[in-house]
Amino acid sequence: MTQTAGITITGVSGRMGQMLVQQVAEHAQTLLVGAVERSGHDWVGQDLGVAMGGPANGVIVTDDAAQAMRDAQAVIDFTAPAATLGFAAMAAEAGIVHVIGTTGMTEQEIAQLKTPAERAIIVRAGNMSLGVNLLTLLTRKVAAALDADFDIEIIESHHNRKVDAPSGTALMLGEAAAEGRGVTLAEVSDSGRDGMTGARKRGDIGFSAIRGGDIVGEHDVMFAGAGERIILRHIASDRALFARGALRAALWGQGRSPGEYDMLDVLGLGD
Ligand SMILES: NC(=O)C1=CN([C@@H]2O[C@H](COP(=O)(O)OP(=O)(O)OC[C@H]3O[C@@H](n4cnc5c(N)ncnc54)[C@H](OP(=O)(O)O)[C@@H]3O)[C@@H](O)[C@H]2O)C=CC1
Numbered sequence: 001m002t003q004t005a006g007i008t009i010t011g012v013s014g015r016m017g018q019m020l021v022q023q024v025a026e027h028a029q030t031l032l033v034g035a036v037e038r039s040g041h042d043w044v045g046q047d048l049g050v051a052m053g054g055p056a057n058g059v060i061v062t063d064d065a066a067q068a069m070r071d072a073q074a075v076i077d078f079t080a081p082a083a084t085l086g087f088a089a090m091a092a093e094a095g096i097v098h099v100i101g102t103t104g105m106t107e108q109e110i111a112q113l114k115t116p117a118e119r120a121i122i123v124r125a126g127n128m129s130l131g132v133n134l135l136t137l138l139t140r141k142v143a144a145a146l147d148a149d150f151d152i153e154i155i156e157s158h159h160n161r162k163v164d165a166p167s168g169t170a171l172m173l174g175e176a177a178a179e180g181r182g183v184t185l186a187e188v189s190d191s192g193r194d195g196m197t198g199a200r201k202r203g204d205i206g207f208s209a210i211r212g213g214d215i216v217g218e219h220d221v222m223f224a225g226a227g228e229r230i231i232l233r234h235i236a237s238d239r240a241l242f243a244r245g246a247l248r249a250a251l252w253g254q255g256r257s258p259g260e261y262d263m264l265d266v267l268g269l270g271d
């Protein structure tokens with residue numbers, strides 16, 4: 001594909017929002033056409049470049065997301081679950097690609113994407129990096145090769161501003177491990193141990209979350225057996241990684257049929 005795609009970014013003042021602005025500017029095939037923040041945010045009405053502390057770039061931050069999507073071929077959305085559901089309806093109305101990086105969505109919220117996906121091309125993943133998506137495949141394979149004599153534990157570490165746990169990535173890895181084991185994650189998931197929990201249940205998949213400082217995102221999948229442990233690890237040290245993945249998804253989605261996709265589809269690693 002050689003055409004340029006117009007991109008609208010929601011939550012543009014956020015950590016990922018600002019990283020996306022930089023990456024769109026550096027990418028030869030993407031052009032920023034819209035920047036959205038919530039009503040009342042002090043960036044609304046300002047030139048985005050100036051709001052970010054640099055020279056003007058001619059894109060005015062708006063709280064009218066539907067309008068900001070009108071001239072776009074894709075909207076990239078790393079915000080919050082309720083906001084993402086609203087943006088999904090607007091992306092469907094505009095018939096464009098909706099790249100969703102937002103994590104912390106409940107099963108019910110995810111199910112609500114089904115209707116907008118009849119008209120929008122939705123690409124959603126708890127982690128947009130190549131490394132993590134490869135790690136899900138490795139996790140599934142190792143989990144399939146080992147029986148429940150190996151306890152599976154997923155340990156994730158993030159910065160102190162993160163609001164959801166377990167992380168979207170940890171849940172992707174948990175799903176992959178459960179799939180490898182031939183079980184449903186909901187039936188074996190064990191998170192938030194505290195107090196007299198009793199001994200670990202055989203077959204459970206455990207989750208632990210560390211929050212501190214400026215950690216970008218680190219994930220371990222541990223298979224703990226008798227006398228040995230296997231640990232699969234991914235460390236993200238730069239958010240640009242996620243932003244580049246999101247741009248790749250936005251471009252991949254051009255000309256696709258409406259529906260729900262993930263990064264394995266984008267990366268050509270799906271079944
Ligand atoms: N899939 C992936 O690869 C990755 C996913 N993420 C996920 O992306 C999300 C955002 O992360 P991060 O950038 O660190 O978080 P931030 O809190 O820095 O940014 C979120 C932004 O969304 C804005 N926002 C929230 N609600 C609305 C709304 N209704 N309308 C418009 N804007 C809104 C926030 O505004 P305000 O400040 O006013 O609330 C803020 O600017 C999280 O769910 C995170 O887990 C992060 C990195 C990678």
Ligand SMILES: O=C(O)C1=N[C@H](C(=O)O)C[C@H](O)C1
Binds near residue numbers: 127162166169218
């Ligand atoms: O909130 C973050 O920062 C991140 N969120 C994603 C997640 O929940 O897994 C991806 C990445 O780890 C950073």
